[in-house]
Structure formats: C-alpha cells, structure tokens
Amino acid sequence: MALVDGQDLMRSARFRKEREADWRHLEQLVLLAESRGLQRMDFAQARDLASLYRQATTSLAIAREISLDKALLGYLEALTARAYLCVYAPQQRLGGLVSRFLTHGAPRAMRRSWPFLLLGFLCLALGVLTGYLLYLENSDWYYVLMPTELAGGRGPDATTESLREVIYGHDTGSHGLGAFASYLFSHNTRIAIFVFGLGVFACAPAILLTFYNGLSLGAFYALHVDRGLGLDLGGWLSIHGVTELSAICVACAGGLKLGTAVLFPGDRTRVGALRHAGRDAVKLAIVAAIMLVAAAVLEAFGRQLVQDRSLRFIIGWGAGALWLAWFTLGGRGRR
Amino acid sequence: MILRRWKNRRRAGPSPDTLMPPEGVALTLPIAGVGVRLAAQITDILLTTIATVCLIVLLAVLDLTDPNTLFAIAVLLFFFIRVPYYVLAELVWNGQTLGKRMMKIKVVSHDGGPLTAHALVLRNLMKEAEVFLPATLLLMLDSASPLASLAALAWIIMGLLVPFFDRYRRRLGDMMAGTHVIHLPVPILLKDLASEAPVLGANRKQFVFLSHQLDHYGAFELQTLEALLRGQSLPASDNSARQRNETIQVIVEKIRKKIGYADPIPPADRLRFLQAFYNAQRKHLEQRQLFGDRREDKFYAQADQET
Numbered sequence: 001m002a003l004v005d006g007q008d009l010m011r012s013a014r015f016r017k018e019r020e021a022d023w024r025h026l027e028q029l030v031l032l033a034e035s036r037g038l039q040r041m042d043f044a045q046a047r048d049l050a051s052l053y054r055q056a057t058t059s060l061a062i063a064r065e066i067s068l069d070k071a072l073l074g075y076l077e078a079l080t081a082r083a084y085l086c087v088y089a090p091q092q093r094l095g096g097l098v099s100r101f102l103t104h105g106a107p108r109a110m111r112r113s114w115p116f117l118l119l120g121f122l123c124l125a126l127g128v129l130t131g132y133l134l135y136l137e138n139s140d141w142y143y144v145l146m147p148t149e150l151a152g153g154r155g156p157d158a159t160t161e162s163l164r165e166v167i168y169g170h171d172t173g174s175h176g177l178g179a180f181a182s183y184l185f186s187h188n189t190r191i192a193i194f195v196f197g198l199g200v201f202a203c204a205p206a207i208l209l210t211f212y213n214g215l216s217l218g219a220f221y222a223l224h225v226d227r228g229l230g231l232d233l234g235g236w237l238s239i240h241g242v243t244e245l246s247a248i249c250v251a252c253a254g255g256l257k258l259g260t261a262v263l264f265p266g267d268r269t270r271v272g273a274l275r276h277a278g279r280d281a282v283k284l285a286i287v288a289a290i291m292l293v294a295a296a297v298l299e300a301f302g303r304q305l306v307q308d309r310s311l312r313f314i315i316g317w318g319a320g321a322l323w324l325a326w327f328t329l330g331g332r333g334r335r
Numbered sequence: 336m337i338l339r340r341w342k343n344r345r346r347a348g349p350s351p352d353t354l355m356p357p358e359g360v361a362l363t364l365p366i367a368g369v370g371v372r373l374a375a376q377i378t379d380i381l382l383t384t385i386a387t388v389c390l391i392v393l394l395a396v397l398d399l400t401d402p403n404t405l406f407a408i409a410v411l412l413f414f415f416i417r418v419p420y421y422v423l424a425e426l427v428w429n430g431q432t433l434g435k436r437m438m439k440i441k442v443v444s445h446d447g448g449p450l451t452a453h454a455l456v457l458r459n460l461m462k463e464a465e466v467f468l469p470a471t472l473l474l475m476l477d478s479a480s481p482l483a484s485l486a487a488l489a490w491i492i493m494g495l496l497v498p499f500f501d502r503y504r505r506r507l508g509d510m511m512a513g514t515h516v517i518h519l520p521v522p523i524l525l526k527d528l529a530s531e532a533p534v535l536g537a538n539r540k541q542f543v544f545l546s547h548q549l550d551h552y553g554a555f556e557l558q559t560l561e562a563l564l565r566g567q568s569l570p571a572s573d574n575s576a577r578q579r580n581e582t583i584q585v586i587v588e589k590i591r592k593k594i595g596y597a598d599p600i601p602p603a604d605r606l607r608f609l610q611a612f613y614n615a616q617r618k619h620l621e622q623r624q625l626f627g628d629r630r631e632d633k634f635y636a637q638a639d640q641e642t
Contacts, residue, residue, distance in 0.1 A: 010529060010614075010617065010618045010621055011621050011625075012529070012617070012621055013527055013529045016527055020524070023524065024524075027522055034429075037429075054358060057356070057358040057360040057362075058358075058360070060360055060362075061360045065624070066621060066624060066625075067621075068554050068557055068558065068617055068620055068621060068624075069527060069528070069529070069561070069617075070558040070561055070562070071524070071525040071527075071528075071561070071565070072524070072527065074523075075522050075523060075524045075525070076522075077362070077363050077520065078520030078521055078522040078523075079520075079522040080360070080362055081354075081362045081363060081364050081520045082519070082520055082522060084354070084356050084362055084447075085441075085443065088356065088357075088447060088448065088449075089429075089443060089444060089447065089448060089449045089450065090429075090449055091429040091449070091450075092426075092449055092450065092451060092452060094426055094427075094452070097452050193463070193464070193468055194468070196464060197463075197464035197465075197468050198490075200461075200464060200507060258511075271510045274507075274510055274511045275510065275511055275512075275513050277511075278457050278511035278512065279453065281511075282453065282456060282457040282460055282511075285460055286456075286460075
C-alpha cells in the first residue's frame with residue numbers, strides 16, 4: 001500500500017498532516033513570547049502568534065469532533081491554552097509602578113478609606129484614655145496592662161531618677177544597623193502585622209488589639225505624668241511614636257476594611273466584596289510598612305542623637321505633618 | 336443536608352478547569368492542587384533561606400556587626416529578601432516564582448486577563464498574613480498562655496482550610512487578588528500511530544478486518560489501545576519485557592475472541608496485528624462519527640437503548 005500524498009490516510013491523519021507545520025510554528029512563537037515578552041517581539045511575529053492561535057483554536061474544535069487520537073487532542077489542548085495565555089494575558093509593563101503608587105495610588109486610597117482610619121485612631125485614643133484613667137485610679141492596673149518584657153523595669157516602684165535616666169539615657173548598647181533591625185522588629189511592628197492580618201478574618205480582634213495597645217501606652221504615660229515627667233516622655237515618644245502609632249492605626253484601618261467586607265458584603269458576594277476592599281487595603285498595608293520602616297530609622301538613629309526635648313517634639317510631629325501632607329495633598333488634580 | 340446542597344452546587348457549575356476565550360472554543364487550564372503548590376512554596380522558602388544565610392555569613396565574616404544583633408538582622412534580612420522576592424519574581428516571570436517554574440505551575444488572573452501588579456502584590460502580601468505570620472507565631476508559642484496558642488492554632492487552621500473548600504483551590508489572598516494557580520500545560524506532539532506505514536515482508540500477509548468485526552469497541556477502548564501501543568516504544572528491562580509480552584498475548588487473544596477473528600496470530604505478528612487493528616478500528620469509528628454516530632465506549636449500544 002503506497003501512501004501517495006496522503007490520499008489513503010484517514011481523515012484525522014490527513015487533518016493533522018495539513019496543519020502540523022503551523023502548530024509547530026505556533027509552539028516556537030509561544031516559547032518566544034513567554035521568554036522575551038510580547039512587547040519585545042517584532043511585528044510579524046506578534047501578528048503570526050495571534051493568527052496562528054486563532055487557527056489552533058479552530059483546529060482544536062475540529063479535532064474534538066473528528067479525531068480519536070488522544071495524543072493529538074492532548075497536544076492541541078495544551079498548545080492552545082499556552083497560546084491563549086500569551087495572547088490574552090501578556091505581561092504588564094512594570095515601568096513607573098513605584099512612582100505611580102507614591103504619587104497617586106497611596107494618597108487616594110488613604111483618602112478613600114477615611115472612616116476606617118478614623119475608627120483606627122479612635123480605638124487607639126480610647127485605649128490610651130482608658131489606660132490613663134485606670135492608672136490614676138489605682139496604680140496596680142499598671143501591672144495588668146503593661147507586658148513585663150516591654151516595661152523593662154519601669155514600673156510604679158521605680159524611682160523618678162531612673163525613669164528620667166531612661167528618657168535621656170545615652171547608652172542602650174546598640175547602634176546602626178543592628179539597632180535598626182531590632183527596633184523594626186520590636187513589639188509595635190508585630191502588633192501592626194497582627195492588626196492587619198486579624199482584620200481579614202474578623203474585625204473584632206483587630207479593634208481589640210489596637211485598643212489594648214492603647215491601654216498599655218496610656219498606663220505607661222500616666223506613670224510618667226504621675227512623677228512629673230509627662231512632657232519629657234512626650235518628647236521621647238514623639239520622635240518616632242507619632243509615625244509608629246499612626247502606622248498601627250493605618251494597618252488597623254486596612255484590616256477593618258477587609259473585615260467589614262467579609263462581615264457585611266452588601267450586594268456583592270463575599271469574594272467580590274473582598275476583592276473590592278483589597279484594592280485599598282493592600283495600599284494601606286504598604287503605607288503602614290513604609291511608616292514602620294521610617295519609624296525604625298527615627299528610633300534607631302534619631303533618639304540617641306537628639307537629646308533636647310523640644311527638638312524631639314519638632315522632629316516627631318514634623319514627620320507626622322509630612323505624612324499628613326502626603327495623604328491629603330498627593331494625587332489630586334487630573335486623573 | 337448542607338453537605339448535599341454544597342455538593343449539588345459544586346456539580347451544577349461548569350468545570351473549574353475550562354475557560355471560554357473570545358474565540359468560543361472552550362480551553363482547558365487545569366487547576367493546580369494544594370500539594371503541588373506546597374511543594375513550590377517549600378522550594379521558594381528554601382531558596383530565600385539560602386540567600387539569607389549566605390548574606391548573614393558574609394556579614395559575620397566581614398565582622399560588620401556585633402553578634403548580639405545578628406539574630407535581629409537575620410530576621411530582618413529574611414523578611415526583606417522574602418517579600419520582594421515573591422512579588423518581583425511573579426512580576427518578572429508573569430506569575431511564576433522559581434519554585435513554581437520547577438513545578439510547572441503558574442498564577443493566572445481569574446477572569447483570564449493579564450496579571451496586574453496590584454493583584455500580584457496583594458496575593459503575596461496576604462501570604463505574609465496567611466502563612467508566614469501564623470508559622471512564626473507557631474514557632475514562638477509557649478505553654479504559659481494556652482488561650483493565645485489556641486487562637487493562633489485556630490487562625491492557622493482557618494487559613495489553611497480555605498483552599499480546600501474552594502472550587503479553584505484559592506487562598507484568601509488569591510480571592511482578593513482575583514487570581515488562581517494552574518498547571519502550565521506542556522504541548523508535546525507524539526507521532527501519529529495511524530500514519531506509521533506497516534512494514535510488510537515478502538511472505539507476510541495483511542490483516543483485514545470486516546465492518547461487523549469493528550462494531551464491538553468504542554473510543555475509550557481505542558484510546559486505551561493507543562496508550563498500550565505507545566508504551567511499546569519505551570525501553571524495558573528483561574523482566575518487564577517478558578511481562579509486556581504476556582500482556583500483549585492476553586490482549587490479542589481477547590480481541591480475537593471478541594471480534595471473531597478466525598486465524599491464529601503467530602507470536603512475531605502480535606504487535607503488527609494490534610497496530611493493524613488500531614488503524615482499522617480508528618478509521619471505522621471516524622467513519623461512524625461522520626454519520627453522527629459517536630461511540631464513547633463498548634457499551635454504546637446499551638446507552639442508545641436506554642435513551
């Protein structure tokens with residue numbers, strides 16, 4: 001039996017023989033598009049990719065009808081799926097990603113989620129107030145509210161002198177990168193990540209955690225006010241605390257945004273609501289991360305260098321004003 | 336009852352593996368399971384850990400910092416290598432990290448469009464909240480605070496269980512970002528069995544099958560036979576070659592009995608017989624399909640009667 005020009009082949013074999021060269025070509029183009037990206041392919045190649053992809057989908061439709069060759073079907077399924085991803089889901093351009101986030105994305109997201117930010121700050125403020133009042137009522141509350149590893153020996157039985165020594169102390173043992181690292185991974189960063197992470201699962205833990213953080217801060221502050229060191233501690237805390245505590249509130253707002261989307265999705269499905277809320281929440285999380293890094297820099301390098309109380313206030317609240325300016329003024333104007 | 340309703344809903348929708356492109360021909364993009372993604376994840380964690388350890392060793396050798404803060408720096412470095420690694424790798428390789436490349440899986444957008452930077456950043460940031468944070472929490476647990484441990488455990492279990500209840504095996508981060516993970520299909524075109532011209536010796540006769548002999552089997556049996564024939568070209572050791580021969584013999588006898596092929600097949604011709612039968616059967620089934628008579632398997636006649 002001689003095979004003259006495929007005359008004697010069965011339908012599916014003939015079908016394959018006629019198109020195989022095109023499939024092979026498409027296969028090469030798909031590999032090229034995946035390794036180099038569609039944008040860097042020349043015009044003829046990109047055009048061929050699109051048209052060959054369309055031909056391959058037709059081939060697949062026909063093969064599903066006529067062919068019983070499993071290997072051929074599997075090949076066409078895989079080839080068209082790969083080509084589809086190249087044609088319809090190409091790689092996005094990455095240029096300008098960071099600057100776009102800094103100038104437009106982040107400030108707009110912050111402004112859009114102002115109710116949540118307000119709620120976050122409110123949680124912290126209420127916590128501080130409660131802790132403060134509780135301490136004034138009975139100083140034993142301090143032991144309840146303040147985690148021991150954070151207090152570092154600073155309690156109601158410490159002398160005023162030793163408290164002052166900590167605020168204006170010169171050596172804490174570490175400088176530079178090491179200090180930066182340890183401050184960044186201090187208590188507050190962990191709180192911020194927890195507050196955001198817990199917000200996703202439900203709002204309540206995030207709110208409670210922020211409130212609790214405020215409680216210990218309030219008790220700590222009341223202790224110093226009690227000893228007449230209120231203003232000094234204010235300066236000591238301001239230099240990085242303005243940024244750091246705001247970062248916690250921002251993270252809390254991001255978590256709350258996600259949590260409310262899960263709890264009260266409204267007309268959307270829960271997944272849809274999460275997707276919608278995620279657009280802003282992720283920006284809030286990144287902003288919180290940037291602020292935490294900035295706070296760690298201020299704490300590691302600024303706190304030891306700047307000993308003057310009023311200068312500490314100026315630096316701390318100045319940084320706060322800069323953040324505020326970014327959030328309120330950035331990204332306005334034409335879209 | 337809830338379980339049944341859930342199962343019904345699961346069956347009702349179209350298969351999660353299919354995707355309808357604008358061309359209108361359904362494509363198959365198989366969803367990657369939890370196991371293969373875990374393997375990719377472990378690979379990635381190993382890679383980032385190795386990078387961190389190298390940097391730490393370098394820092395220690397150069398004596399840039401004092402040993403007390405080395406641990407804090409190690410944590411910091413791991414964090415600052417890990418987070419950008421996932422985001423940048425998926426941005427640069429369009430949805431694949433090194434681990435995912437090795438496992439041949441890929442992140443795709445849920446609606447089939449391009450992957451946005453926002454989606455990739457979000458799904459990887461959520462990985463911190465979902466996987467790494469609970470994991471570090473688990474490492475730092477102490478028995479002194481049972482309440483905290485329980486809460487942490489509940490959190491971890493909740494996060495890890497989400498993919499098992501989702502049709503697309505999505506994490507929470509995937510849901511938010513609108514992505515899911517697929518197996519990247521690998522196109523391999525094998526030779527067409529039917530186009531291989533049978534080698535005919537001078538004194539070898541040709542196998543001829545009659546139409547009624549080909550009416551016994553359907554597409555499923557044909558494709559099983561195809562898999563068997565393709566397997567013959569693979570190299571085999573002595574032992575498995577003998578086993579293979581026995582299988583072939585059994586199958587040839589079975590087919591011969593079923594279709595009523597009278598002549599005995601000599602051992603040397605068995606493969607040739609199967610090859611010829613495959614060709615004839617495929618030709619026959621294709622012919623039938625042309626007339627609108629699709630035969631899925633050998634029970635096609637009964638299925639016709641039932642409907």
